[in-house]
Structure formats: C-alpha cells, structure tokens
Amino acid sequence: MDIEQSLNALADGNxxxxxxxxxxxxxxxxxxxxxxLDITQPTLSHHMKALVNCGLVTGTKKGxxxxxxxxxxxxxxxxxxxxxxxxxxxxxESAQNEAAR
Numbered sequence: 647m648d649i650e651q652s653l654n655a656l657a658d659g660n661x662x663x664x665x666x667x668x669x670x671x672x673x674x675x676x677x678x679x680x681x682x683l684d685i686t687q688p689t690l691s692h693h694m695k696a697l698v699n700c701g702l703v704t705g706t707k708k709g710x711x712x713x714x715x716x717x718x719x720x721x722x723x724x725x726x727x728x729x730x731x732x733x734x735x736x737x738x739e740s741a742q743n744e745a746a747r
Contacts, residue, residue, distance in 0.1 A: 648700065648701070649724065649727055651699070651700040651701075652700045652701065652702055652720070652724050654700070655696045655697055655699075655700040655702065656702075658693065658696075660683065660685060660689075660693055661693050661696060661697055663683065664679060664683070664690075664693055664694070664697065664703075665697065665702065665703065665716065667679060667682055667683075668703060668714050668715060668716055669716050669721075672715060673706075673713050673714065673715040674713065674714055674715075675711045675712070675713050675714075676690060676691075676694070676711055676712050676713075676714065677711060679714070694712075694714065697714075698714075701717055701720045702716065702717060702720050702721060702724070703715070703716060703717065704716075704717050
C-alpha cells in the first residue's frame, strides 16, 4: 500500500466525498454517484481513476456501468497508519503534560 498516494487522493474534497458515499452504500454505480455529486461524468471518471489507482476503491464492470466499493484491507491499512500517528501524538502530549506539572 502506498500511503502517500492514498493521502494525496483523499486530499481532494470531491474524492473524499466520493469515498464517504461509497463507504455508506457498500457498492455504488457510477451513475448513482453522479446523482449525489455536482460534477460531470468525465470529472467523476478522473476522480475514480485516482481512487482506484491508489487502491482504496475497486471497480467492477457490470454491463454498461461500473460499480465501486471500498477495498476494506486498504482502508484498514490506512486507518492503522493514521491510528499510529494519533497514538504517538497522544504519547507526546501526555509526556508534555507530565513535564509541565
């Protein structure tokens, strides 16, 4: 998993919203995503390519449409990375609070 590529993909507000929508729906068709977003189909395709390329989203072609879902293993790896940062920050904060006493 490439953390940097994943974080870069999620740094875009539209992509972050897309990931939130997909996560809520479990799997969603591109046309349904378009109904929820104020973007064009080519723009959605551009965003989906970035999300698929970083590994956070998978696409499955069914007929004319592509259905997208979150890659749960990749999402867990990304969450573990962020939780590790949060734990380190909490330890540093705790140590600073102890030193201030």
